[in-house]
Amino acid sequence: MLKIYNTLTNQKEDFRPIDPNNIGIYVCGMTVYDFCHMGHARVLVMFDVITRHMRRNYPNVQYIRNITDIDDKIISRAIENNEDIYSLTNRFIDAMHEDEKALGVLSPDIEPRATDSIDHMIDMIELLSKKGLAYEGKNGDVFYSVRKFRNYGKLSGKNLDDLVAGARVDIESNKQDPLDFVLWKKAKPSEPKWSSPWGEGRPGWHIECSAMSTHFISNHFDIHGGGMDLTFPHHENEIAQSEGANNCKFVNTWMHVGFVNINDEKMSKSLKNFFTIRGVLDKYDGETLRYFLISSHYRSPLNFSDTNIESAKSALKRLYTATKGFSSSKKIDVKVGMTFDYEDRFDAALNDDFNTPIALSILFEIAKQVNIERSKDSEHAASLAQLLKKLGNYLGILEYDAELYLQQGSELSEAEVSIKINQREEARASKNFAMSDQIRDELLTLGIILEDSIDGTSWRRK
RNA sequence: GGCUGGGUAGCAAAGCGGUUAUGCAGGGGCCUGCAAAGCCUUAUAGACCGGUUCGACUCCGGUCCCAGCCUCCA
Numbered sequence: 167m168l169k170i171y172n173t174l175t176n177q178k179e180d181f182r183p184i185d186p187n188n189i190g191i192y193v194c195g196m197t198v199y200d201f202c203h204m205g206h207a208r209v210l211v212m213f214d215v216i217t218r219h220m221r222r223n224y225p226n227v228q229y230i231r232n233i234t235d236i237d238d239k240i241i242s243r244a245i246e247n248n249e250d251i252y253s254l255t256n257r258f259i260d261a262m263h264e265d266e267k268a269l270g271v272l273s274p275d276i277e278p279r280a281t282d283s284i285d286h287m288i289d290m291i292e293l294l295s296k297k298g299l300a301y302e303g304k305n306g307d308v309f310y311s312v313r314k315f316r317n318y319g320k321l322s323g324k325n326l327d328d329l330v331a332g333a334r335v336d337i338e339s340n341k342q343d344p345l346d347f348v349l350w351k352k353a354k355p356s357e358p359k360w361s362s363p364w365g366e367g368r369p370g371w372h373i374e375c376s377a378m379s380t381h382f383i384s385n386h387f388d389i390h391g392g393g394m395d396l397t398f399p400h401h402e403n404e405i406a407q408s409e410g411a412n413n414c415k416f417v418n419t420w421m422h423v424g425f426v427n428i429n430d431e432k433m434s435k436s437l438k439n440f441f442t443i444r445g446v447l448d449k450y451d452g453e454t455l456r457y458f459l460i461s462s463h464y465r466s467p468l469n470f471s472d473t474n475i476e477s478a479k480s481a482l483k484r485l486y487t488a489t490k491g492f493s494s495s496k497k498i499d500v501k502v503g504m505t506f507d508y509e510d511r512f513d514a515a516l517n518d519d520f521n522t523p524i525a526l527s528i529l530f531e532i533a534k535q536v537n538i539e540r541s542k543d544s545e546h547a548a549s550l551a552q553l554l555k556k557l558g559n560y561l562g563i564l565e566y567d568a569e570l571y572l573q574q575g576s577e578l579s580e581a582e583v584s585i586k587i588n589q590r591e592e593a594r595a596s597k598n599f600a601m602s603d604q605i606r607d608e609l610l611t612l613g614i615i616l617e618d619s620i621d622g623t624s625w626r627r628k
Numbered sequence: 629g630g631c632u633g634g635g636u637a638g639c640a641a642a643g644c645g646g647u648u649a650u651g652c653a654g655g656g657g658c659c660u661g662c663a664a665a666g667c668c669u670u671a672u673a674g675a676c677c678g679g680u681u682c683g684a685c686u687c688c689g690g691u692c693c694c695a696g697c698c699u700c701c702a
Contacts, residue, residue: 176632194702202702209702239700319631322697328630329698371700393702397632400701423702424633430694434701461651462641465633467695469640477640477652484651487665515642523642527650537666599661606663617664626665 168223168517170389171465173397173420174321178519181419183388189220189227190387192379192417194396195277197234198258199243202265203440204470205426205433209393211456212423212464212520214271215561216391219516222560230382231274233259236281237371241357251358255279265443268452269459270562278378280369284360286377287369291349291362293411303340306352308364312345315406321420322398347403349373372403376411379404385412391421394465395432427469441470450475451574453563457482460522460561481530483572485558488533490568491621492551508532512557522561529558572626577612587616587623 168181183189193213196206217229234240235255244251266273280287291308294300299314312318312326319325329345348370353359359366379390385408392401401420408416425432428439446455458478462468508528515524532554539547558564566574576583586605593601606616613628 173632196702197700205702207702237700323631324698325630394632394696395701398697399699425696425702427695432696432701436701466641467634473652474640480653481640481651484665490665518643521642523650527642530650534667540666594661597661603662615664618660618662619665624665 169519170419170421171519172418173401173422174417176323179419181388183224184384184386184418187225189224189389190383191217191220191227191229191389191391192375192383192387193229193231193274193390194375194392194400195231195233196258196262197237197239198255198262199237199240200258200435201442201444202262203426203433203435203442204446205393205440206262207265207269207443207455208426208459208464208468209391209423210266210271211269211459211562213391214269215460215516215522216421216464216520217274218272218560218562219520228276228383229274230276230278230379232375232378233277233279234371234374235259235279236358236368261444265447268447269443269456270452270565272562276382278382280374280378283374283378283381284369286381287373288350288360288362290373290377290380290407290411291369294349294407297410299406299410300349301342302364303342305340306365306367307340307348308350309341309346310349310403310406310410311342312347312406313343315410317409318406319402321402321405324398324402347372347399349407372400373407375400376404376407376416380408380412380416385416386414387417389419389421390417391423394422394424397422422465424465424467427467428471430467430469433470446475450479453565453571454479454482457526457563460563461526463523464520481526482563485529485533485554485564486566486568486571488536489551489555489564490572490624492536492548492555492568508553509557512560516560525557525561529554532557569624574627576614576627578609578614583609583614583625587625590616591623 169178170181171178191213193209196202202210213229213231217227220227233255236251240251240255244254247254263273291300294310295308298311300308300310302308319329326345350362350364350367350369350373352365352367357368359368379387390401390404397420405416427433428441431437431439433440443455454475455478458475459468461478461481508531512525512528515521515528518524532550536547536550536554539550555564573580578586586609590602590605593599593605609616609625610628614625615628616623616625
């Protein structure tokens with residue numbers, strides 16, 4: 167039984183699908199005015215792990231992740247660059263796709279752009295107006311009347327009076343209540359605009375997710391996720407909009423991914439302490455990064471540092487090393503009873519609120535067993551290695567041939583290394599160990615490590 | 629101030645009321661011509677104070693500290 171921590175109830179709950187044959191997942195994606203950073207990477211990778219696991223357990227999982235391609239930041243960045251918003255957003259959408267590919271993230275089933283769903287948003291705002299939940303302010307903007315929605319605050323555990331007392335609410339004379347939020351913004355001259363019953367303008371941020379999730383999935387669906395900072399106000403407002411408009415429960419399970427921190431502080435654009443995915447990929451391969459991101463539980467904070475990624479790199483290398491030599495496509499039957507309950511325990515870990523650290527620890531148990539069996543029972547070792555690769559793939563790691571992975575980024579070609587290895591073999595055969603060690607040291611300075619075994623000498627990158 | 633989380637060994641990170649988490653790094657050993665990898669072995673935990681219990685890192689209460697949200701943010 168899959169258990170998921172639900173932000174709505176602040177506890178782990180049994181996941182009971184609305185329709186087991188049709189699971190709906192909606193995740194708030196990127197606002198595309200800049201390159202994705204490590205925080206985005208964590209959300210991308212975690213929901214990739216989550217949907218991969220869901221797909222193994224349910225026949226049809228519909229995964230939707232939107233793209234916010236219209237908002238204030240996009241507009242101001244486009245003006246700054248003196249370019250059309252679409253040329254800006256298209257560029258960063260392409261960049262995002264490159265990044266997620268490098269991280270081994272599978273594409274969502276649908277990736278709707280806000281600007282393609284303006285009609286659905288207008289429909290929803292009209293519905294809210296009809297129900298008396300929305301009103302037009304003095305400046306022509308349309309607002310949601312938060313106090314008219316009974317359950318406002320249920321997701322984030324806030325109550326309206328506390329929010330007012332917090333005094334961090336802006337004084338906005340156009341609103342009836344300072345907590346009300348914008349559904350539709352009147353266009354200023356030279357801003358991108360769409361026509362609507364309230365004149366030309368553009369949608370507020372929150373309405374797009376309510377409109378797109380209900381349109382592409384249903385008024386009521388299973389899982390809605392995003393980064394933790396979206397809990398309030400974004401997701402709270404989505405609930406107000408969707409439930410206010412449709413008179414039914416919006417989402418059963420709300421999932422929120424913890425932050426990536428720098429020196430124990432949230433990584434964010436406003437703090438200017440962020441690292442872009444592509445910046446990190448200059449130094450580390452995508453799978454190392456992915457391993458790093460899944461090495462802690464998705465709700466815990468994750469501290470980003472070179473030391474921590476280096477340690478992820480070493481750990482992943484250990485798993486690859488264990489599968490080395492078994493990567494041939496030769497089909498081996500996994501012997502019943504010889505793999506113990508590794509796979510069951512692996513599944514149980516993921517079923518327990520997607521506990522990737524435990525799932526990974528089981529991969530290490532298998533790796534150790536492969537190493538032990540290697541010299542004793544090679545067939546058993548091979549079947550374990552196959553299992554290791556299979557379970558790794560479920561998490562989106564161990565996707566490459568071990569040999570190739572361990573040799574990637576080498577300055578010398580395969581052939582060049584082979585020549586050196588052969589020279590060294592000759593030296594060793596004639597017991598000229600000074601010479602053989604010299605060759606090995608020479609390669610080491612080029613970042614290449616040689617490993618002698620009964621099967622001969624193999625090499626890998628340091 | 630209100631609301632969430634959290635404080636675990638050198639570092640990272642989990643589960644668990646009593647039995648080895650796991651990885652990286654360290655010590656000793658085996659293997660090796662020497663290495664590397666691997667295997668065996670080993671040390672180092674549970675912020676603090678009380679309580680419940682035969683027994684608590686794990687449950688309850690309190691204290692201290694940290695992070696996040698309450699404003700755009702994944």
